[in-house]
Amino acid sequence: xxxxxxxxxxxxxxxxxxxxxxxxxxxxxxxxxxxxxxxxxxxxxxxxxxxxxxxxxxxxxxxxxxxxxxxxxxxxxxxxxxxxxxxxxxxxxxxxxxxxxxxxx
Amino acid sequence: xxxxxxxxxxxxxxxxxxxxxxxxxxxxxxxxxxxxxxxxxxxxxxxxxxxxxxxxxxxxxxxxxxxxxxxxxxxxxxxxxxxxxxxxxxxxxxxxxxxxxxxxxxxxxxxxxxxxxxxxxxxxxxxxxxxxxxxxxxxxxxxxxxxxxxxxxxxxxxxxxxxxxxxxxxxxxxxxxxxxxxxxxxxxxxxxxxxxxxxxxxxxxxxxxxxxxxxxxxxxxxxxxxxxxxxxxxxxxxxxxxxxxxxxxxxxxxxxxxxxxxxxxxxxxxxxxxxxxxxxxxxxxxxxxxxxxxxxxxxxxxxxxxxxxxxxxxxxxxxxxxxxxxxxxxxxxxxxxxxxxxxxxxxxxxxxxxxxxxxxxxxxxxxxxxxxxxxxxxxxxxxxxxxxxxxxxxxxxxxxxxxxxxxxxxxxxxxxxxxxxxxxxxxxxxxxxxxxxxxxxxxxxxxxxxxxxxxxxxxxxxxxxxxxxxxxxxxxxxxxxxxxxxxxxxxxxxxxxxxxxxxx
Numbered sequence: 279x280x281x282x283x284x285x286x287x288x289x290x291x292x293x294x295x296x297x298x299x300x301x302x303x304x305x306x307x308x309x310x311x312x313x314x315x316x317x318x319x320x321x322x323x324x325x326x327x328x329x330x331x332x333x334x335x336x337x338x339x340x341x342x343x344x345x346x347x348x349x350x351x352x353x354x355x356x357x358x359x360x361x362x363x364x365x366x367x368x369x370x371x372x373x374x375x376x377x378x379x380x381x382x383x
Numbered sequence: 384x385x386x387x388x389x390x391x392x393x394x395x396x397x398x399x400x401x402x403x404x405x406x407x408x409x410x411x412x413x414x415x416x417x418x419x420x421x422x423x424x425x426x427x428x429x430x431x432x433x434x435x436x437x438x439x440x441x442x443x444x445x446x447x448x449x450x451x452x453x454x455x456x457x458x459x460x461x462x463x464x465x466x467x468x469x470x471x472x473x474x475x476x477x478x479x480x481x482x483x484x485x486x487x488x489x490x491x492x493x494x495x496x497x498x499x500x501x502x503x504x505x506x507x508x509x510x511x512x513x514x515x516x517x518x519x520x521x522x523x524x525x526x527x528x529x530x531x532x533x534x535x536x537x538x539x540x541x542x543x544x545x546x547x548x549x550x551x552x553x554x555x556x557x558x559x560x561x562x563x564x565x566x567x568x569x570x571x572x573x574x575x576x577x578x579x580x581x582x583x584x585x586x587x588x589x590x591x592x593x594x595x596x597x598x599x600x601x602x603x604x605x606x607x608x609x610x611x612x613x614x615x616x617x618x619x620x621x622x623x624x625x626x627x628x629x630x631x632x633x634x635x636x637x638x639x640x641x642x643x644x645x646x647x648x649x650x651x652x653x654x655x656x657x658x659x660x661x662x663x664x665x666x667x668x669x670x671x672x673x674x675x676x677x678x679x680x681x682x683x684x685x686x687x688x689x690x691x692x693x694x695x696x697x698x699x700x701x702x703x704x705x706x707x708x709x710x711x712x713x714x715x716x717x718x719x720x721x722x723x724x725x726x727x728x729x730x731x732x733x734x735x736x737x738x739x740x741x742x743x744x745x746x747x748x749x750x751x752x753x754x755x756x757x758x759x760x761x762x763x764x765x766x767x768x769x770x771x772x773x774x775x776x777x778x779x780x781x782x783x784x785x786x787x788x789x790x791x792x793x794x795x796x797x798x799x800x801x802x803x804x805x806x807x808x809x810x811x812x813x814x815x816x817x818x819x820x821x822x823x824x825x826x827x828x829x830x831x832x833x834x835x836x837x838x839x840x841x842x843x844x845x846x847x848x849x850x851x852x853x854x855x856x857x858x859x860x861x862x863x864x865x866x867x868x869x870x871x872x873x874x875x876x877x878x879x880x881x882x883x884x885x886x887x
Contacts, residue, residue, distance in 0.1 A: 293746065300705060300749040301712070301726070302742055303734040312746050315804050319747060320760075322805055323694040326767050327759050336765030337772060339595045339625075340581045340821025340846075346624040360488040366719035373714050377724045 288317040394460045394554040394608040398501065401459035404448050408441035408459030412503055415461040418552045418873030419506070425871050426528050428537075428546040429506040430466050431474060437461065440503045447501075455501030457615060462497055463547040463556040466507040467514055468599070469588035470494055477590050478522035479512045481711045481718045481736025491588025492623070493557055493599050493616045500615045505553055508543030512738045513708065514564055514592045516540050517810040520801055521740040528797070529572060530869035531836055535794040538568030538810075541602070545572040548602045551873030555612050556602040561592050562696055563789075563814025565600045566826040570789035570839020573828045573866050575609045575856070576602050578814075580846045581821030582627040584613075585620030593703035594625075596696075596818045606827065606860045610634040610853040617849075629847075637850045638857040642677050645855060646782040648684030653787020653813045653841065660792045662832040667788050670829045670840040673862035674786070674855070684782055688774035689816050691767045696815045697808055698751045698764040704741075705748030711736060743804060772820045779845045784855050788813050789826040789839035813841060823849050827856050830864040837866060 293313040297304045304312065358371070367374035400406040416434055423429050447454040464470065467477045469487035476482045490498075498504065511521035519527040519542025527542040529535040530550040537546040541558030545568035548556045558565040560578035569576025577600045584599045591597065601612035618631030649671045654664055675681040713719035713732030720735045722728035737745070751760040778785060790810060800807040817824040823846070826839035840859060844852040868876060 288750075292750075296746050296750045296753065299753060300745050301709075301729045301733055302737065302745065303727075303730040304742070308742070312743060315743060316747055316750060318805050319697060319808070320750075323698055323760060323764075326691050326694045326698075327763055329691070329763070329767070331763060331766040331770070334766040334769045336762055337768040338765060340772070340819075341625060341627070343625065348621050356488040361715075364485055364488070364716045366713060366717075375714055375725050376722060376728050380724075 288313050288320065393604055394457065395611060397460050397554060398456060398458045401444065401448065402453065408444035408503065409438065411459050412437045412441040412461060412505065414875060415505055415553060418550070418875065422530070422550045422552055422871050422873060425533055426530060426546050426550060427525055428508055428527050428543040428550070428552060429463070430476060430478065430509050430524055430543070432506040433473065433504055436473070437503050437505045440498070444501055444503065455499065456611060457497060457555070458501035460502050460555055461505040461553045462502045463506050463508045463544055463553040464494065464504055465510055465541050465544050465556070465558045467510060467559060467590040468494055468557060469590065470504070470507065473507070475507070475590070476524070477513045478510045478524055479736065479738065479741070480523045481732070483718065485717050487588070489588060492585035492620045494588065496616050497557070497612070502555065506547075508541070508547055508556060510543060511540035512741050513590070513704070514540040514559055514561055515704070515740050515744050517563070517567055517807050518797075518800065519543060519568070520797060521738060523738050526797060529794045530871045531573060532794065532834070533871055535796050535836070536571065538571035538790070538794065540564040542568045544602050545569050545574055545576065548572070548574045548604055549869055550871055551876035554604065555608060557599060557616070558602055559589055559592075559597055559599050560814075560818065561596045562700060562818050563811040565602065566789050566814050566824060566839065566841060567810060569602060569826040570828075570841075571794040571837065573837030573869070574602055574604055575606055575825065575827055575860070576600065577609050577613060577825040577852075578817060578823060579613060579617065579849060580627070580823045582625050583629075583632065583823070583847070583849065584616050585623040585626045587620055587622040591707040593700040594707060595703060596700060606853060606856045607635065607638055609825070610638060613849065632849055634850050634853040637854040640854045642674055642679035642855055642858045645679045645784060645851070647671065647674050647679045647681045647855070648778060648782030648785045649681060650785045650787040650843070651683055651685040652687070652689045656791070656812070658791045658809060658812070659788060660832070663788050663790070663792060663838050666830045666838040667786065667840055670859055670862075671786055674858065677858050677862065679855070682782065684778050684785065686774045686778050688770050692771055692816045692819055693808065693812050695764040695767040695771070696811070696819060697747070698760050699768065701744040701748030702751045702761050703748070705745045705752065708741070708745055740804075768819050771816060775816065775820050775822065783844070783851060785843040787841050787843070789841040793832045793834070793836035793838060817843050822846055823852055825852055825856050827859045828863060828866050829859065831866065835867055
């Protein structure tokens with residue numbers, strides 16, 4: 279799936295697919311630009327993609343993280359009115375959004 | 384060479400004077416508001432100046448002093464806050480249109496802590512959108528300029544905080560550092576900037592970019608002031624589950640301990656590496672000689688694995704960002720652009736709200752995490768992270784502190800790298816290793832290039848060795864050539880006035 283001008287083989291169609299996954303509406307021009315620029319960065323990353331890392335475990339986090347527990351004490355939370363006041367649309371103390379499911383057929 | 388003994392910073396001097404009742408916090412605030420009025424038209428370090436709030440906070444500090452109470456170690460000291468730190472009821476934009484006008488319902492822990500220590504929040508500073516960038520040119524509200532040469536960038540992403548401190552508009556500032564966003568602008572603006580150990584400072588209320596890399600840290604004009612601010616913001620916070628269960632740090636007590644017997648490794652990759660400016664290289668060699676002259680044992684160290692840090696970072700950070708920034712969906716806060724259904728609304732909102740670099744990183748991260756590429760890119764980068772941590776650990780078996788450049792070059796011109804993402808990313812090549820490892824590091828000004836632009840020397844230490852880091856930084860600062868006044872600076876900076884530098 280090597281596209282024109284993209285060294286790591288990222289096509290405009292690939293960019294459109296990634297944009298859909300990322301929920302960002304991109305223009306045709308942006309798709310072309312990002313396909314090209316992402317290919318350059320991924321090309322730079324090719325050096326590590328090719329490295330033999332068979333003996334290494336992945337690090338997700340710099341600290342040896344374990345579950346952190348604290349006593350379950352009731353304490354004040356953020357103010358509901360203050361939170362809702364910042365929402366784009368509110369109805370009956372809830373966030374209001376456009377239709378989620380399609381029209382019933 | 385100036386002795387480090389007795390060195391005091393402007394914030395320390397101001398706080399001492401306010402606590403002693405020699406100067407009012409109100410006057411200190413007015414002086415800095417005047418500096419902002421005089422400089423910020425040209426620099427654009429601030430997105431919002433909190434004049435009324437700062438005056439009220441200063442008055443409260445003065446009332447405490449009058450009542451015989453101690454307002455705290457930062458009594459009356461103005462502080463600038465990077466605009467990705469949540470401030471209750473005060474706009475917090477992350478320099479993004481998607482959060483324009485949003486007022487957080489709570490304060491970040493660091494904001495609470497500096498206020499509790501008597502500091503006065505004087506404004507919110509400009510940054511690359513969501514802290515993604517190395518020049519502050521990615522701000523939706525326009526770039527910040529370098530006080531030493533306004534045709535050049537201040538670095539980024541905490542460019543506003545660095546410029547505010549360098550120009551004397553604030554003695555202290557807070558920034559965040561994910562891949563160098565405190566140290567790189569500190570180097571380019573000629574101030575001290577420090578990234579703590581991961582988990583040493585609470586991230587509660589820091590708008591997330593890459594959660595396994597982000598840390599909040601101090602900017603100051605002296606090492607002593609930076610250490611003081613770190614002491615104030617550090618220590619456990621049960622609202623951040625990655626916060627280390629440790630008491631507040633006490634680095635300020637280490638500043639006069641010297642470097643006798645300290646083993647310094649000059650990190651070859653951060654001095655001789657590809658793309659390093661020869662003048663920057665020269666200053667770092669001089670810094671190494673200065674430390675040797677002060678009694679440290681200095682040797683060359685090479686960690687060849689560091690060449691993989693940059694490409695690994697530019698997969699890991701965007702991957703984490705693509706996940707963290709999924710929350711900007713137009714539902715609960717910030718911008719909404721309506722659409723026929725939720726999916727269309729999400730996509731239209733994010734298209735309108737995010738700038739080009741944020742979209743680029745989200746795209747890159749989404750790609751690196753997508754089916755078929757996860758193992759090759761994200762998984763592989765995580766393993767490289769392990770490789771780099773191991774390599775640094777081995778180096779710290781031989782030396783206590785690593786020394787190198789903070790940045791490959793001094794400040795570059797605005798517009799120079801905006802169209803070439805990879806060239807921009809290369810600015811972070813020296814700072815990224817500490818983020819990947821979760822280690823602390825500090826940038827200390829050490830001379831200039833031929834144009835008079837500041838050079839930053841970077842000291843790196845193993846996890847939780849901030850005390851040693853500041854101890855060595857204080858010696859380096861004492862040995863550094865005097866830095867000329869920035870071209871754009873508050874009148875008080877040059878006059879030897881209260882906000883103007885060291886008194887001893």
